[in-house]
Amino acid sequence: MKRRWWLALALPLAVVLAAAGAVVALNHLDEMPLSPDTAGRRAASAEQVAHGAYLARAGHCAGCHSARGGAPFAGGTAIATPFGTVYAPNLTPDPKTGLGSWSEDAFWRALHNGRSADGRLLAPACPYPNFTQVTRDDVRDLFAYLGSLAPVAQPNRPHALRFPYSTQAALAVWRALYFRPTTAARPPGRSALWDRGAYLVGGLGHCSACHGTRNAWGATDGALDLRGGAIPMQGWVAPALNDVDQAGVADWPLEQVVALLKTGRNDRASASGPMAMVVARSTQYLDDPDLLAIATFLKALPQGEVLPPAAEPSAAGARLYERHCVACHGESGEGAPGAVPALAGNRAITLASPDNVINLVLGGGFAPATAGNPRPYGMPPFATVLSDEEIAAVVSYLRGSWGHRAAPVTALDVNRQRGR
Numbered sequence: 001m002k003r004r005w006w007l008a009l010a011l012p013l014a015v016v017l018a019a020a021g022a023v024v025a026l027n028h029l030d031e032m033p034l035s036p037d038t039a040g041r042r043a044a045s046a047e048q049v050a051h052g053a054y055l056a057r058a059g060h061c062a063g064c065h066s067a068r069g070g071a072p073f074a075g076g077t078a079i080a081t082p083f084g085t086v087y088a089p090n091l092t093p094d095p096k097t098g099l100g101s102w103s104e105d106a107f108w109r110a111l112h113n114g115r116s117a118d119g120r121l122l123a124p125a126c127p128y129p130n131f132t133q134v135t136r137d138d139v140r141d142l143f144a145y146l147g148s149l150a151p152v153a154q155p156n157r158p159h160a161l162r163f164p165y166s167t168q169a170a171l172a173v174w175r176a177l178y179f180r181p182t183t184a185a186r187p188p189g190r191s192a193l194w195d196r197g198a199y200l201v202g203g204l205g206h207c208s209a210c211h212g213t214r215n216a217w218g219a220t221d222g223a224l225d226l227r228g229g230a231i232p233m234q235g236w237v238a239p240a241l242n243d244v245d246q247a248g249v250a251d252w253p254l255e256q257v258v259a260l261l262k263t264g265r266n267d268r269a270s271a272s273g274p275m276a277m278v279v280a281r282s283t284q285y286l287d288d289p290d291l292l293a294i295a296t297f298l299k300a301l302p303q304g305e306v307l308p309p310a311a312e313p314s315a316a317g318a319r320l321y322e323r324h325c326v327a328c329h330g331e332s333g334e335g336a337p338g339a340v341p342a343l344a345g346n347r348a349i350t351l352a353s354p355d356n357v358i359n360l361v362l363g364g365g366f367a368p369a370t371a372g373n374p375r376p377y378g379m380p381p382f383a384t385v386l387s388d389e390e391i392a393a394v395v396s397y398l399r400g401s402w403g404h405r406a407a408p409v410t411a412l413d414v415n416r417q418r419g420r
Contacts, residue, residue, distance in 0.1 A: 045144075049141070051141040052141035060205075060282040063282070064079060065088045071154070073090070074098075075090040076090075080234070081161075081218065084159065084166070085161070087156065092146070092150065093149060094151035095151070097155045098151060099143075104140055111128060111139055112131070112139070123171065128179075129178070129223060130203055130204075130209065130223045131206070174219070193293050201224065206223075208225045211238040211247075213225060214230075226240065227242060230355075235420035236355060237356050248303050254299065261283040262279075262283065262286075262370070264368040269341065271367055271368055273360070279370060314396060314397060314408075321397050325394070333346075344401075345402070348360075350405070350406040355417055358417045361381075362381060362418055366379070388418065392408075395409050396408035396409050
C-alpha cells in the first residue's frame with residue numbers, strides 16, 4: 001500500500017518532467033506559419049457563409065459554445081471532465097474576447113493542430129483529434145460563417161483543470177502519445193458515399209467524442225473509434241455503434257437509419273438523453289445525401305457480439321410494471337407504433353451498463369421535437385414516485401423479460417444515478 005501511494009504521487013511529477021522532451025518532439029506538428037497579419041480576413045461570399053452555417057450545425061458547434069440563456073456561440077458553457085472543468089470559448093467575431101482578431105490560418109491551426117492563435121496547446125475537450133480531418137475549404141467556410149455573426153463581448157473563463165492536467169507540459173505529453181494532425185483518407189474499395197459518411201462521422205460530427213472508448217488519459221482509439229463508452233461526468237452511456245446488441249444498425253434498412261437521424265424516431269427506436277439534443281440541434285438539419293452517407297457508413301461498420309448474463313424477472317418488478325408502465329408500453333412491451341416505443345427487443349434497455357435506462361426512469365424519456373416529428377410523445381419522470389429499490393426492481397424486470405438477457409440492477413446503481 002505504501003509503495004502505491006508513492007507511485008500515485010510520482011506519476012504527475014513524471015508527466016511534468018517528461019514534457020520538455022515532448023514539446024521538442026511536437027515542433028514538427030506546427031510547421032505551417034500563421035499569416036503575418038493575424039487580423040486579416042478574406043472576403044467571404046454568401047455561398048461560403050451559408051455553407052459554413054450548415055457545417056456549424058453538422059458539427060453541433062452551438063451545443064458547447066452557447067451557454068444556456070446566453071448569446072449563440074458566445075461560449076461560457078461548463079464542460080465537466082474527469083480531469084476538471086473546461087469552459088467553451090467565445091466564437092463570435094468580437095475583437096477582444098472572441099475570434100475577431102484571428103486570421104483564417106489561426107482558425108485552421110486550432111482545428112487541425114489543436115493550437116490557439118497564440119500558440120498555446122488546446123485541451124482535447126475541444127475535439128481537435130476529430131476536427132483535424134476537416135478539409136481546409138470547410139474550415140474556411142466555417143470561419144466565414146462565424147465571422148458573419150454579431151460580435152458579443154463576453155470574456156472567456158479560464159479552465160478549472162487539476163494539476164498537472166492544467167499545464168502545457170501535461171498537454172504536450174498527451175499529444176505526443178495520442179494525437180497526430182492528419183487528413184481523412186479513403187480506404188481502397190470504399191464508395192464515395194461511404195467516404196462522405198466517414199468524413200462526417202469522424203470529422204465535424206466528432207461522434208467518437210461520445211461513442212468512443214476512452215482510456216485512463218481520456219484518449220480514444222481514433223476518430224472512427226465507435227465502440228461505445230461513458231459520457232464523462234454526465235451519467236450517460238453512449239452505446240457502441242459497431243454492436244447490433246447496443247446501437248449497431250447493420251441490420252436496419254437505410255431509410256430507418258436516416259429517419260432516426262432526421263426525426264429522432266423510427267419504427268425501431270427513438271433518440272433520448274444527450275442524443276436527443278444532437279438530433280434536435282444538428283442532424284435534423286443535414287440534407288438527405290449527407291444523412292444517407294452517414295447511414296451507409298454506420299451500416300458498414302464491422303459488428304461485434306456481446307451477450308450479457310441472463311436476469312430473472314422478479315414478481316415485484318412485474319407488479320410495478322403493471323401499475324406504472326403497461327398502459328403505455330403494453331403487457332408484452334410492444335408499445336404503440338408511431339407513439340410509444342416498444343420495450344421488448346429495445347437495445348437501450350439491454351446495454352451492459354444500465355445507466356441510460358435508469359436515467360430514463362428517473363428523469364423521464366423525451367424524444368426531440370423535429371420538423372419530421374414536431375409533437376413527440378414523452379414519458380413522465382418517476383424520481384419522486386418510486387424509491388431506489390422500486391426502480392431497481394422494475395428496471396431489472398425490463399432487462400430480464402421478453403427474451404432479454406441483461407443483468408439485473410441494484411438499488412445502489414439507481415442511487416448513484418439519482419445523485420448525478
